[in-house]
Amino acid sequence: MSDIHDQAMQYIYQQVLERLLKHMSQAQRASMQLLIQRLLVAAGGVEYIGQFQLLVVHGEDRRSAHLLACLRAAQLTIALRAPATFRLRVVVAALPAISQKTLINHERSFGKLFMQDDARVELLMIEGQAVVPFRVRPTMSIETWAQSRQALLVFGHLTAGQPEAMFGSRLHLQLANAFCLVLENSQGASALITLIPERQRLLYLAWSRRCLRLAGESGLHGTYLNLATLAEALGWLQALADAPLDAPRSPATMANPDSPLRVIAVDDLLQDRLDDSQLQQMLGVHLEPSRPQAALMAYFDLDALLHLRQLRGRQQRKRHKEGRLGLAVRDRAHSTQANDSAQARFLNLAGLTEQQLVCLIHAPFADHGCGLEGFVEYCHPGMRVALPYLHRALQGKTCPEPVQQWLMDISGLSLAQLKAIYARRMGQPARRVVANLARRDLALRLQASARAVPQVAT
Numbered sequence: 499m500s501d502i503h504d505q506a507m508q509y510i511y512q513q514v515l516e517r518l519l520k521h522m523s524q525a526q527r528a529s530m531q532l533l534i535q536r537l538l539v540a541a542g543g544v545e546y547i548g549q550f551q552l553l554v555v556h557g558e559d560r561r562s563a564h565l566l567a568c569l570r571a572a573q574l575t576i577a578l579r580a581p582a583t584f585r586l587r588v589v590v591a592a593l594p595a596i597s598q599k600t601l602i603n604h605e606r607s608f609g610k611l612f613m614q615d616d617a618r619v620e621l622l623m624i625e626g627q628a629v630v631p632f633r634v635r636p637t638m639s640i641e642t643w644a645q646s647r648q649a650l651l652v653f654g655h656l657t658a659g660q661p662e663a664m665f666g667s668r669l670h671l672q673l674a675n676a677f678c679l680v681l682e683n684s685q686g687a688s689a690l691i692t693l694i695p696e697r698q699r700l701l702y703l704a705w706s707r708r709c710l711r712l713a714g715e716s717g718l719h720g721t722y723l724n725l726a727t728l729a730e731a732l733g734w735l736q737a738l739a740d741a742p743l744d745a746p747r748s749p750a751t752m753a754n755p756d757s758p759l760r761v762i763a764v765d766d767l768l769q770d771r772l773d774d775s776q777l778q779q780m781l782g783v784h785l786e787p788s789r790p791q792a793a794l795m796a797y798f799d800l801d802a803l804l805h806l807r808q809l810r811g812r813q814q815r816k817r818h819k820e821g822r823l824g825l826a827v828r829d830r831a832h833s834t835q836a837n838d839s840a841q842a843r844f845l846n847l848a849g850l851t852e853q854q855l856v857c858l859i860h861a862p863f864a865d866h867g868c869g870l871e872g873f874v875e876y877c878h879p880g881m882r883v884a885l886p887y888l889h890r891a892l893q894g895k896t897c898p899e900p901v902q903q904w905l906m907d908i909s910g911l912s913l914a915q916l917k918a919i920y921a922r923r924m925g926q927p928a929r930r931v932v933a934n935l936a937r938r939d940l941a942l943r944l945q946a947s948a949r950a951v952p953q954v955a956t
C-alpha cells in the first residue's frame with residue numbers, strides 16, 4: 499500500500515514541477531539550473547544532497563515568492579535525477595503580527611507548490627515571541643502575546659511614544675531572536691539561503707555589531723562570523739531591549755563554531771524580472787514589486803506602524819487645537835476600512851485597548867511625569883483632581899488604591915514598571931541599547947529627529 503502511495507505522490511510532484519517549469523520564462527529556468535548547481539556544490543556533491551537542509555525566511559513580497567518557487571522547482575528536479583533531495587524549512591515572517599490576508603496568500607502559494615504534505619518541507623511562522631507550525635488562523639490567545647505587549651509598552655514609554663522607534667529597528671532584533679529559535683530546533687540546518695543583496699547584508703551586519711558594542715559585547719569580531727553566533731547575540735539584545743528596567747541578563751552562550759551555518763546568497767541568480775507575471779499567476783497570488791533598497795522590509799507588516807503614526811498625528815492635531823477642518827476631513831478619508839481592520843487585528847492580538855495605545859502615544863510617565871498633567875488635562879479631565887495622587891503613586895508613596903488601579907488600567911503596565919519609568923531607572927547597558935534602537939527606523943536609517951532618543955539615568 500505504501501508503494502502505491504509513494505508512486506502517487508511522485509506523480510503529483512512531477513505534475514507540480516511541470517507546471518512550475520511551464521510558467522517560468524527561459525531566463526528563469528536557466529537561473530533555476532544555476533541554483534541547482536550552487537546547491538549541489540554547497541552540499542558537497544549529489545551523494546550528500548539528501549543530508550542538506552536549507553533554511554529560508556519567507557517574506558510577503560514578489561522576490562520572496564520567486565525564490566520559494568525556484569527552490570521548490572530545484573528540490574523536485576533533484577528528486578527526479580538523484581536518490582534524494584535537500585530538505586527545506588520555510589519560516590514565514592511578517593512582524594509584529596501576520597495579517598489574515600498575508601496568511602491566505604502564503605497558504606495559496608504553499609498549496610500550489612504542494613509543500614504542506616511533503617515530508618521534505620517544514621513550514622513555520624513567527625507568532626508573538628515563538629516559532630510555531632504554519633497555520634492560516636493565528637492564535638488569538640492573549641497569553642501568546644503577553645511578552646510582546648509588555649515589551650512594546652515599556653519601550654514606547656521610554657522613547658516618547660515615537661512610532662518609528664516602537665516599530666523600528668527593534669523588530670530586527672525580534673526577527674533575529676525568532677531565527678535563533680528556529681536554529682535551536684533545526685535538526686542541523688546546513689545553510690540559510692537569501693535574496694538580500696550584499697550591500698544590505700553588510701549594512702545589517704554593521705548595525706548588529708554596533709548594537710552589540712554599545713551593549714558591551716565585543717565577542718563578534720574578525721573577518722569570519724558564524725551566523726548562528728550573531729543570531730544568539732542579537733537574541734540577547736532583544737531580551738535586553740524588551741525588559742530594560744530589569745536586571746541585565748548575562749550575554750548569550752555563543753554557538754558552536756565547529757558547526758557554522760553557511761549563507762548562500764542567490765541575489766545574483768534570481769534578480770527582479772519583468773517576466774514573472776506567469777509565475778505569480780501559477781502561485782495564485784498578486785504581490786507588489788520588491789524594493790531592492792530595503793530588502794529586509796519584506797519581513798515586516800507595516801499596518802501597525804501606519805496606524806500608530808496616524809493615531810499620533812490625530813492626537814497632535816487635536817491637542818494643538820489647530821481647528822483646520824480640512825485636515826480632519828483628509829484624515830478621515832485616509833482612515834479606510836482596511837486600516838480599521840488592521841488596527842482591530844493588532845489590538846486584539848497584542849491584548850491592547852485603544853485607551854492604552856493613546857496613553858502610549860503621549861508617554862506621560864517618563865522624566866518624572868513631565869507630561870502627565872497635559873495628558874490628564876487633554877485625555878482624562880475627570881482625573882485632574884487626582885493629579886497629586888498620581889504623582890504620589892508613581893513616586894512609590896501611599897495613595898488610594900483606585901488611583902493605582904487607574905494607572906495600571908490606562909497604561910497596561912504594572913505599578914512597578916510605571917515607577918521605574920517615572921524615576922528614569924535604567925542601568926547600563928540597557929540605556930545605550932534602547933537609545934541606539936530609538937535612533938533608527940525599520941529600514942535601519944537614522945531618524946531625522948533626535949526626540950526619539952530617551953534621556954534616562956543610569
